[in-house]
Amino acid sequence: MGALGCRADCTLDVAGCSAPAGCGNGQLDPGEPCDGSLLGGATCASVVVKATGGELACTPQCVLDVSGCHRCGDGAVNPGEECDDGNVNDLDACTTACARTTCGDGIVQAGEQCDDGAASNGDTSPCSSDCQANCQGPDDHLHPTTAHCYRRLDPPVSWYQARAACQKLGSGYDLAALESQAEIDFVLGFTTVRVWTGGNDLRTEGTFVWATGEPWTYVDKTPPWKHYEPDNTDGNEHCVTLWPDGLDSGTPALFDLPCHTFRVASLCERVPASAPRCRDGKVTGTEACDDGNAADQDGCTNACQTGVCGDGTVGPDEECDGAGAETLTCTVLCRRPGCGDGIVQDERDETCDDGNALPGDGCSPLCLKE
Known part of the structure; x- marks a missing residue:
């Protein structure tokens, strides 16, 4: 009976408890959870989270007194x-x-x-026994910072054949997901021929995904489509x-382009097992945040940077975002423009805007000089 509390070290504080009738017999x-040496089968491990003894x-x-338990x-x-x-x-180290x-852990x-x-891997494993990306073939190209391994297969094939050929290279291989201009620039360093990537909208027209099922993301906002692409000519370019x-x-x-009939070389990519990457839910390297998803509107962008007003992406506390420009539909403060917002909108025929709706102060509630 009484009031059971919790100490700062997250152990039970029994100072406010009183003994029930029969306690001590x-x-x-x-x-009674216990009485004297009788603990009712309880142990440190059963009552303390992560108890080690x-x-x-x-x-x-x-x-029960857990002060002698190790956690x-x-x-x-x-x-x-x-x-x-x-x-x-x-x-970290622990x-x-x-x-x-x-x-190996x-x-x-x-x-x-x-x-x-x-604990040990063969030469064909994506991750070597010393925890380094295994990308040592004569046709392999190891990205210096992401440790992703790329390989180009030159025989011209369809998209489906290209994907099958990439997957046959070994565990972790698939058609490449080119998620930034920096990644494209790296790939262009070893390929000058046209290649298939993993991008496709086979499931839903106009909604592109990567072959691995990952959301179509591109950290530089706009993928480098040809100016008239994607155009889905004849309804079969996916x-x-x-x-x-x-x-x-x-x-x-x-x-x-058509997945079945068009034929080009294949660009394969392998991501090392457990390698940290943006959107894995863990903040690493140059990431300011990582919420484990590809949404741009939740405060953490798909580039794992904190969203701010003026970045061109509407964040959770923004009404709009004009990428730093004052427009008819969005102010530089990322708010919908209107009389009373403190910003004179010439396009809306405002001659003043003092940020309030009070008359007689030199600027009328209609944002016209009095």
Whole structure:
């Protein structure tokens, strides 16, 4: 009976509890979790989250006493723990299970390009036994920062044949998802021929996705489509190609083309197992945020940067976003323009705007000088 509390270290505070009738008689009476040495089968592990050992006891008030239990995450290295840094971050030297991180534990750490949780891997595995991206073939190209591995297959084939050929290269391979201009620039460093990418709108016309099923995202806002693309000519162009020559302009561009009948080379990509990447839900590297999705309107952009007024994307606290420009439909403050917003809109025939609707102050409620 009484008031049970919680201490700052998240252990139970029984100071406000009073002993129930029968407490101390050496028997577990109804309503008693313990009595003396009788704990009702309870252990530290059963009553303390992430307990790693210690001794559970019973207070004179017949309440379980967990003060002698050891808990992973309390900042103290207890028996059974290799380390304890007091946080819930798996990307530092001590995991949330209070074990030291090592290559092969499935967690990508500093100095590792990947970690698939395997103690040893063959030469064809996407992740080597020393947790480096295995991209060592004569036709492979390893991205220096993302550790993604690319390979171009030159025989001209359909999109479906291209995807099958990429997947046959090994675990993790698929048609490439080119999600930024920087990635396209890297690819253009080793290919001058037209290639299939993983982009397609096979499921829903006009809604492009990558072959892996990932949402169609492009961190530079606008993918480099040819100026009249995607046009779905004759209603059967649903797969995306990259043309380094841009057809006639010399500027690399994307085209949608028939998946079955058009034939070009294949651009394959492999993402190392467990490699950190934008939208994986973990903030790493140069990311300002990472909410694990491709939505641009939730405060964290699909480029894993914090959304701000003027970035061209309407955030959760914005009515509009004109990319920093004052327009008829959006102010530089990312609000819909209107009389009383404090901004004189010449296009709306306003001659003043003092930010209020009071008459007699030199600017009328209609935003006309008085």
